[in-house]
Amino acid sequence: MTEAILLVGGKGTRLRPLTVHTPKPMVPAAGVPFLTHQLARARAAGVDHIVLATSYLAEVFEPHFGDGSSLGLRLEYVTEEEPLGTGGAIRNVASRLSSAPDDPVLIFNGDILTGLDIPALVRTHETTGADVSLHLTRVTDPRAYGLVPTDGTGRVTAFLEKPQTPEEIVTDQINAGAYVFRRSVIDTIPAGRPVSVERETFPELLSAGAHLQGMVDSTYWLDLGTPAAFVRGSADLVLGRAPSPAVPGRCGDRLILPTATVAADAKLTGGTVVGEGAFVAEGARVFGSTILPGAVIEPGAVITDSLIGTRARVGERAVLTGTVIGDGAVVGADNELREGARIWCDARIPAGAVRFSSDV
Template identity: 85%
Template sequence: MTEAILLVGGKGTRLRPLTVNTPKPMVPAAGVPFLTHQLARARAAGVEHIVLATSYLAEVFEPYFGDGSALGLHLEYVTEEEPLGTGGAIRNVASRLRSGPQDPVLIFNGDILTGLDIKALVAVHETSGADVSLHLTRVADPRAYGLVPTDADGRVQAFLEKPQTPEEIVTDQINAGAYVFRRSVIDAIPAGRPVSVERETFPDLLASGAHLQGMVDSTYWLDLGTPQAFVRGSADLVLGRAPSPAVPGRCGDRLILPTATVAPDAKLTGGTVIGEGAVIGPGARIDATTVLPGARVDEGAVLSASLIGENAHVGARTILSDVVVGDGATVGADNELRAGARVWCDAVVAPSSIRFSSDE
């Protein structure tokens, strides 16, 4: 049996205000907490035991997922008292693992939406005899990422910082945030202090002559660290572009949860999600947007690539494009917000004195 560690302790500061009241892995994507998709994909790959390494708002996870039996899993929870970094978090849960010293342990970052072939990564790890195997993906513009060059056999050669000049871009391969560790490598990580696998563990292993194997899998991959990426990932799940057995309905242009109310002439497109108890008014046009439970969008509002928080209210004829509206916030009628605007939780944006036509 392969078991796994899920790193879900991050504060999600780039996702605020979504993460003020909710840890990043619990923000809904395609109708369920994002973590549900990761757990379901791991279970589909044969994983049965998963330890969640929690920290920020740690008390939220176990009441929702319990022991994991509803997903066919056995879940355990370990909370960091102080932030320990990726490597420190992995080491902190080692006592809950059941694997022997030579057995493989899967590790996933809690904010990556991916179509990774998990079984293939484990197979590469076992056939190569690696100490650690890494999922690598290729990106068109690697300047925002650390680079991971490999040799002709896929063996990792180095971990390079974000390139500053074109000459430093020696590969388009980046660390995609999923690994297989030999259990003994986890036990060798220093305990009780912050450790970064990217900046300390992996470079130190390379320097000591350990075998780090890369597997390039360039299927769907998205870092959900920003609101724009999170909204896109949710839409891609609904549209079927990103695979998950946990989407609560058929893939298509929209996903309307059972207790939501949508006016007959409202138009929902682009992977839009309407959460439980949400209300969409007449003539609203909503594209590639997530409307969380209990929110209300009034008549004639036009929303695109946005996220509307729980119990938030978008007034009539308001236009939102690439906007996050926090939980409980109100954006009054006839407003127009664009280009990454964020409305904080429980804030009120007064109705505008300028009237917008929904056709503009």
């Protein structure tokens, strides 16, 4: 198990404004770019060569990670001229792989936080002789996902689009976004055009009689595609609920990066992260939130389950719940922002402009 492909080309539109200036895998989670956690977990599992399939803001990755030697890895970067989808991206980087035709190649989606036992997935692939093996996870409500039913031996029997009726929910197993491909199978994906591995490659392999094996591992799994999920994932990394060797400090109720400043009476709980150079003033209360580098939280502000962008400022006594504040934005004093609010980069909200409670 030496090679892997990481799919990091998505635009992250559901995460905006977090991804206006930063590709989704580079948004900090638990103090470091989220991609760092994926790279570190792959390295811990025995992977030593990873090809990053990049597209959106591709120029950001290599200056940060370089050749990967600081992580004990050999990294290569391949940039798509036009978006190719998941399958097309895999095929586009195939020439950089050195594996033999029957060797396993790991493939990871770049926006999944998981506790997957990576070596176990590879062992499953090898012992069953599969062409492709998929990490499957069980979810309480599978309606938002494609379903992947398996037989008694774990062999995949179908790929079902998002179910619309209760009768269509034949399993709670979903595609969890990590795969092992037999190297030769990658070369069967059409080159030079967009291909969805989920909607095209896998169903076509199945209909052609290929062996697709599922392995259920539900230890921890979270799709970080929305701001709320991203904030939760970062907090879970800090709290130790999601495993990663890349968390820059001990797991606990909070993570304060070395150059951050936090007032003695400020209260930080719930897996809160305070990034490099950020400042949290006296009397502020921050729960389960991410404060990115250089952001300022003024006295008495109350922030819950939110993400405060780089160099953003939250004014005195402001109350934020489930919100995202873009890079460089300013939320004036005494504002109240509730679930789902997204303040764009460099926007300005005057003091007391947004309220949900009375002034009495």
